[in-house]
C-alpha cells in the first residue's frame with residue numbers, strides 16, 4: 001500500500017529515523033512522478049532575493065548547500081560563480097540532482113550532516129542552510145546548528161532559512177520551527193548574527209538570518 005506523506009511524517013515523529021524517512025519520501029514520490037512537498041523546482045525566493053540585494057558573487061569562492069534536496073539552490077549558486085558542493089542524507093535525492101543537471105559543475109554528495117568529511121570543516125566561504133535544522137527533531141537542533149556552523153570558513157557567511165516561532169510556543173513535530181533563543185547556538189559556535197528578518201508566511205513566520213564567522 002502506498003503511504004501518504006503524512007503517514008511517513010507520523011512514523012518519523014514516533015521513530016526519529018530521519019535518514020530513512022527522507023530517503024523513503026524521495027523514493028516514493030519519484031515513483032509517483034511527483035516530489036516531496038518542499039520541492040519547488042526553483043531556487044528558494046529568499047535566497048535569490050537576498051543574493052540580489054547583497055550583490056552576491058561567487059567568483060573564486062566555495063559554497064556549500066546543506067540538505068540540498070533536488071539541487072535548485074546549488075545550481076543557482078553555481079550560476080553566481082561559486083564552486084559548489086551540495087549534500088543530502090538521501091541517496092535518491094542526490095541521484096535525482098545528478099540526473100536533472102547532467103552538465104552541472106556542482107559536486108553532489110550523499111552525506112549525513114552528523115558524519116561529514118573532515119576536510120569540509122571551515123572550508124566554505126558561503127553556506128546555505130534552508131529548512132534542514134527544522135526537519136530534524138528539536139532535541140537535536142543544537143547538534144545540527146554546531147554541525148552547520150562548522151562548515152563556515154573564517155570570514156565566511158551563512159544564510160539560514162527556517163520557519164520561526166516564539167520560544168514559548170510549543171511544537172509537536174515536523175517542521176520543528178526555531179526560536180531566536182535556539183538560534184543563539186550559532187553564536188556559541190562563533191558565528192555572529194549580521195541580519196535577522198522575520199517575515200510572515202501563511203499562518204506562521206519565516207526567519208532569514210545571516211551570520212559571519214569572526
Ligand SMILES: C[S@@+](CC[C@H](N)C(=O)[O-])C[C@H]1O[C@@H](n2cnc3c(N)ncnc32)[C@H](O)[C@@H]1O
Pocket residue numbers: 018019022023038039044066067068069070087088089090093111112113114129130131132135136
Ligand atoms: C525540508 S527538506 C529541505 C530541502 C531544501 N534545503 C529546501 O529548502 O528546499 C530537508 C532536507 O534535508 C535533508 N536532510 C535531513 N536530514 C539530513 C541530514 N542529517 N544530513 C543531510 N541532509 C539531511 C532531507 O533529505 C531533505 O532533502
